Amino acid sequence: MGVTIKDIAKAAGVSYSTVSKALLNSPLVKEPTKKKIIAIAKELNYQPNAAARRLASKKSNTIGVVWPTIERVTLSALITKINEQLEAASYTTLLSINPVETAVTIFNQFQVDAILVFDDNNKSEYTSSSSVPVVSYGLSDPNSPYPIIDVNRKQAIHLAVEYLYQQGHRKISYIGNVKGIDRLQEEKVDSFQKSVSDLGIDTFANAVISVDSLDQYDGYLAAKNILHSEHIPTAIICGSQDLARGIIRATQELNVSIPEDISIISYDNIPQREDLIIPLSTVGVPLDTISEHVAKTLIDVINKEEISNTITLEPELKITNSCRTIKE
């Protein structure tokens, strides 16, 4: 094992520095020589030694991602996208599932070019000891020493409420994770309540339904409860696509039609799965938008471009026929 540029040099009858240049596609090497060297490299199944390369060039073309324990499922799609984007810019992505501090230390030792942190709880102490630039996806914080990419969840829910109001809805329910350890979920509920009260909509018994988690089953149960009660809303806004799926199942079982009897808008960033019977109206920032911004920020940070410290991405409302207008 271990074919080095020296082996290639010997085989090609040139010096190893020429090989180095040829493999980096430097214009300092004549075209035919370059061709020959590259051919021999492939022939010998040459794998550049990343350690040596990094040592010599002080560049790793690698980005370290700190992968949190929780929320892995939700973020899985996002990470995949970001990975694609970075790969297109010829960066390699490596993940660590260690605690943030440990992971940051590891990535520093590996001299990655930048670190992406999915921030659970906005702790930025660890960054102080990182000489590698950090970018975070999490809750915005004007005092953060590193750039944060955030999503305007408040605005998202507000858009949904406003839209439904304009369509004539006056009894709107929100189904989501209320009792909040999770600040992201909390934000959404708060925004719902504020939007509703700002519009002067009367609250009613089923205005806000709390669920234990954001799974399909929770949505199913919550929707069933609502639909069995006396206070049936004309529209539901829910906190995740999975919840929405559960809600739809419940409506089907109880012969409640969407959107005739009830309209639904779901908050979500991930692309809609195909297997829904009713295409879902959603509000949120498209995954592609998020991943593009994250990837771009990382690359900017590496190239030391000027970047604004906190980027808050604005949501989009996508209405399908899971919503209808109520005539007055």
Place this chain on the structure above:
Amino acid sequence: MGVTIKDIAKAAGVSYSTVSKALLNSPLVKEPTKKKIIAIAKELNYQPNAAARRLASKKSNTIGVVWPTIERVTLSALITKINEQLEAASYTTLLSINPVETAVTIFNQFQVDAILVFDDNNKSEYTSSSSVPVVSYGLSDPNSPYPIIDVNRKQAIHLAVEYLYQQGHRKISYIGNVKGIDRLQEEKVDSFQKSVSDLGIDTFANAVISVDSLDQYDGYLAAKNILHSEHIPTAIICGSQDLARGIIRATQELNVSIPEDISIISYDNIPQREDLIIPLSTVGVPLDTISEHVAKTLIDVINKEEISNTITLEPELKITNSCRTIKE
């Protein structure tokens, strides 16, 4: 940025090779000197340069894990455990979510000490080009050029069927993912059918129930179907803990008691979550066992110990009071 051992050497008034040895805790350095050097290193916030270290020592103390697109949720707990085990043996784990071939190439360039592949579909072509040893967690294959750790799913289901039979059960249903793209699921169903027919149990209408996926909701639906029909089994074996949860919800709704009216055994490797009302009888290989074997195999491979090529882990049956005996 960039404190090197030379900086420390200067500060400590010793040669840099002494610093190197001190930081590696070599017995060749006198204790007080060592202490002093380590203190200064900490003082200066020294971060060893992993690239240089690797280049010089040809060891990275790092293990690369190829993380497949699918099944991330299920494997998340396993990876976490393996990471812990390896950390205890002072190895660092890095993940890649790229396609197996790409990931293997990256890890080769990074000169990790070993690569762990979660094998989707038993393709071993990529290994040929890997000079770094590979270990796989997946379906066993006697011809594989690298060690594979597998779980004896057939035996697991067999154990469950046999146990229930011995307890007097004669109407046993299996709920799981039948229509098989997934060979792992397929194995379980096959084993169920074989075990049942070997014992001479009559098949009946609800003997095997196919679900779309292994989620809670699927279990809920399947169980409801069964319980509403005329062919109610005395025991259910199901393919995942999530399914079991759904099944339990269904029984509660329909006032069916566990284990009085129906016994349940779930296949699973992951540790049982606390939030179940009824502690679940399970059959499978405990997660700890799997992770220990995987970690040990990786380390053995690195140290070039002799290892058997394929390790099949045998399942354990854990019976709680979600099962009961049927008197004849």
Place this chain on the structure above:
DNA sequence: TTCGAAAATAACTACGTTGTCAATTTTACT
């Protein structure tokens, strides 16, 4: 043909560390 500049290639150092071996200091014993 010969000279000179440009193009191509080769030589060499640096990167930060480890590990081997040589040099030095300390220790223990005569």
Place this chain on the structure above:
DNA sequence: AGTAAAATTGACAACGTAGTTATTTTCGAA
């Protein structure tokens, strides 16, 4: 005190590559 042996420290060559500088080759013009 002197000496050998042991303990400790230091010097230096790798490791594989990038990049800078030096050398050779090529080619056009005189």
